[in-house]
Amino acid sequence: MQTAVNAARSERSDYRSAISVRAVLVGLCMVALTCALVCYAELVVAKIQIGFLQLPPVLVGMLVLLLLARNVLTRWSARLGLAAHEIFSIYVMMLLASMVASRGLLQKLIPLLVVPNYYATPENLWQSLFYEYIKEWAVPWDPSGGPKQPVSTGFYASLQPGQRLPWQAWFGPLAAWGLFVALMFGAYLCLAVLLRRQWVDNEKLSFPLVQLPLEMVKPAGSDGGFMSNRVTWWGFAIPAVVFGFNGLHQWYPSVPEIVTDINLNDLARTPPWSSMLFFHVFISFAAIGFFYLLPTDLLFSLWFFFLLTRAADVIGAARGYEPEVMPMYGCLAYIGYQIIGCYVVMVGYMAWAARPHIARVWRAAFRLGGASPSRVDEDELLSYRTAFWGLVASLLLAAGWLWALGMAYWLALFELTILLFIVAVVMARSTCESGMLMTETSFRPIDIYRMMGDVRNLGGANITCLAFLDGLWMRDQRGLLLTGFLDSMKFADGVRVRRRSLLGVIALGIAAAVVFAGYLHIALPYNLGAVQMYEYVYAGNPVWTFSDAATVLNRARPPLPWLYSLNFLIGIIVTLGIVIARSRTLWFPIHPLGYALCGTWTMMVFWFPCFAAWLAKVVILRYGGMRLYSRARPFFLGMVAGEFTMAVIWTAPSLFWRTPTPAFPWP
Numbered sequence: 001m002q003t004a005v006n007a008a009r010s011e012r013s014d015y016r017s018a019i020s021v022r023a024v025l026v027g028l029c030m031v032a033l034t035c036a037l038v039c040y041a042e043l044v045v046a047k048i049q050i051g052f053l054q055l056p057p058v059l060v061g062m063l064v065l066l067l068l069a070r071n072v073l074t075r076w077s078a079r080l081g082l083a084a085h086e087i088f089s090i091y092v093m094m095l096l097a098s099m100v101a102s103r104g105l106l107q108k109l110i111p112l113l114v115v116p117n118y119y120a121t122p123e124n125l126w127q128s129l130f131y132e133y134i135k136e137w138a139v140p141w142d143p144s145g146g147p148k149q150p151v152s153t154g155f156y157a158s159l160q161p162g163q164r165l166p167w168q169a170w171f172g173p174l175a176a177w178g179l180f181v182a183l184m185f186g187a188y189l190c191l192a193v194l195l196r197r198q199w200v201d202n203e204k205l206s207f208p209l210v211q212l213p214l215e216m217v218k219p220a221g222s223d224g225g226f227m228s229n230r231v232t233w234w235g236f237a238i239p240a241v242v243f244g245f246n247g248l249h250q251w252y253p254s255v256p257e258i259v260t261d262i263n264l265n266d267l268a269r270t271p272p273w274s275s276m277l278f279f280h281v282f283i284s285f286a287a288i289g290f291f292y293l294l295p296t297d298l299l300f301s302l303w304f305f306f307l308l309t310r311a312a313d314v315i316g317a318a319r320g321y322e323p324e325v326m327p328m329y330g331c332l333a334y335i336g337y338q339i340i341g342c343y344v345v346m347v348g349y350m351a352w353a354a355r356p357h358i359a360r361v362w363r364a365a366f367r368l369g370g371a372s373p374s375r376v377d378e379d380e381l382l383s384y385r386t387a388f389w390g391l392v393a394s395l396l397l398a399a400g401w402l403w404a405l406g407m408a409y410w411l412a413l414f415e416l417t418i419l420l421f422i423v424a425v426v427m428a429r430s431t432c433e434s435g436m437l438m439t440e441t442s443f444r445p446i447d448i449y450r451m452m453g454d455v456r457n458l459g460g461a462n463i464t465c466l467a468f469l470d471g472l473w474m475r476d477q478r479g480l481l482l483t484g485f486l487d488s489m490k491f492a493d494g495v496r497v498r499r500r501s502l503l504g505v506i507a508l509g510i511a512a513a514v515v516f517a518g519y520l521h522i523a524l525p526y527n528l529g530a531v532q533m534y535e536y537v538y539a540g541n542p543v544w545t546f547s548d549a550a551t552v553l554n555r556a557r558p559p560l561p562w563l564y565s566l567n568f569l570i571g572i573i574v575t576l577g578i579v580i581a582r583s584r585t586l587w588f589p590i591h592p593l594g595y596a597l598c599g600t601w602t603m604m605v606f607w608f609p610c611f612a613a614w615l616a617k618v619v620i621l622r623y624g625g626m627r628l629y630s631r632a633r634p635f636f637l638g639m640v641a642g643e644f645t646m647a648v649i650w651t652a653p654s655l656f657w658r659t660p661t662p663a664f665p666w667p
Helices: 002-011 021-045 057-076 084-101 106-112 126-133 150-157 167-202 208-217 230-251 285-291 296-318 333-353 355-366 384-405 409-434 445-449 460-474 481-494 499-528 535-553 562-584 592-596 601-657
Strands: 261-263 280-282
Touching: 021 057, 021 084, 021 499, 021 601, 057 084, 057 208, 057 601, 084 106, 084 208, 084 481, 084 499, 106 460, 106 499, 106 535, 126 460, 126 535, 150 499, 167 355, 167 384, 167 409, 167 481, 167 499, 208 285, 208 481, 208 601, 230 285, 230 601, 280 601, 285 601, 296 409, 296 592, 296 601, 333 355, 333 409, 333 445, 333 562, 333 592, 355 384, 384 409, 384 460, 409 445, 409 460, 409 481, 409 592, 445 460, 460 535, 481 499, 562 592
Parallel strands: none
Antiparallel strands: 261 280
């Protein structure tokens, strides 16, 4: 053991710190620019979503810009060039900033605090259903007053000439919610530290989303490097041409448009085919590029299980079956409850496979076996003891915050435990192992509770708090910072940066993003009017959560039929069968992640890129072997860079002149 520790220390002796004055200053400037691009593009332009993916397109564009600037400055003076570890630090700050500015936090938090007041009407009875349970310190309006108070009407309809933005009404609620957010982000960070060694060192997951920025940042080798490879630029050219034409088509309709979204539902208008839920072909070159890095069995499972759900839609309709739709999600309830069972087994199996690592963490947390000067966690971002007790404290304190908001403490613990240890872990696994650009699930923790009790009996205070919690954390998991933390730590190894020095970079990136993007998220609606901005952010997600809560409080949603609990057991049995088969036969072609993601919006968007990447990889490996696979890798990563760079290029003029932009195939 001591020999292994000494070897690791020797290997890391030349690792550098992520913190430098130059990296911090440039990083803060790039964070401000990233927040401005994301907020304007997603909220005002509202057609290009460049910040909500787990590798945000804006990040690739900004990285290209940064590398070009470095090359120009280096020609003047070598001292002006940024080293790889400094670009890495800037990258991490921009990554977290784009997530915070988008679905990872602010796009869901800010509208959620005014929606109950602005959208309350005599017809929906929101005032009588919710207002008595909303704490005055939690919202910028007065819950004892009526609907459409000035602070919310100004937010949605814009301020009148001469009116000032009501910052004083926002400071208190933002500070209160900021405490809750800090606890949740702290829990994600601690969880990422506890997962890292098992996933990176022991299981050696591929972390596909790290591959492109790592290739771009690391110093060029004898072959000239990724950016000098002609094959890279061949791949780059394909999406550049496609989205170049599509962008010009928006400006000049005579320029032909290349279709990247084919609506298959329009081709199936007769029963029972018309019963299929959302079924489109999105041609995303970036997604194909990332999926090319995955094993063929995982790729096959992803598209196969999704097509199986569409077949189930048709077969059920042909037999006259009219199943319930999962509340707040786009999949049928019986599939959603099978997926819950799948999640439970997957997390259980991951824990079983990680038994030695869990034992190591347990010993470190409780200092069992005596303190050792050569700890196995000395190169982690946090010590295992700090991460373990930090996770426990964050969970308990976050539940206490929800209790102060009005939720029963047991229910708060239940919700947050399911979120952190089941939903977030599987979502992070989907990114770290299968390169999913979106982290989306098919259920909320309260859907699990429905199998045990009647949600309607939880009472008005609990249901109101659940509406806030669902809108902020439970629904729409895109921009999950847990994956950002994991990817950053994996990236650190590739550029030889000490992980422990990364803590300051993470804290600076998040804090700067909250300030810069927080200002824009409040100032833009008051100046432009949220009703004229991106509908999903201001009239979609937050409105749906309170509408769903109103359905429960009005007792319009009956208890869960026993059939769905049976499907939960089916999900457990099927996933156990897959896991056992994979552990006993090397050739078994099914991966449980395909089952876990089959009902999600993620697969509705990316099933076809999974199929295209699977087909390309099968053909390449069959006729060219690993040599051709390796030579083609820059081509596929080049497609990622091309598509994401074009998204940023078309975003730039739209920010200044409100010019139309092409639609990109990751809505």
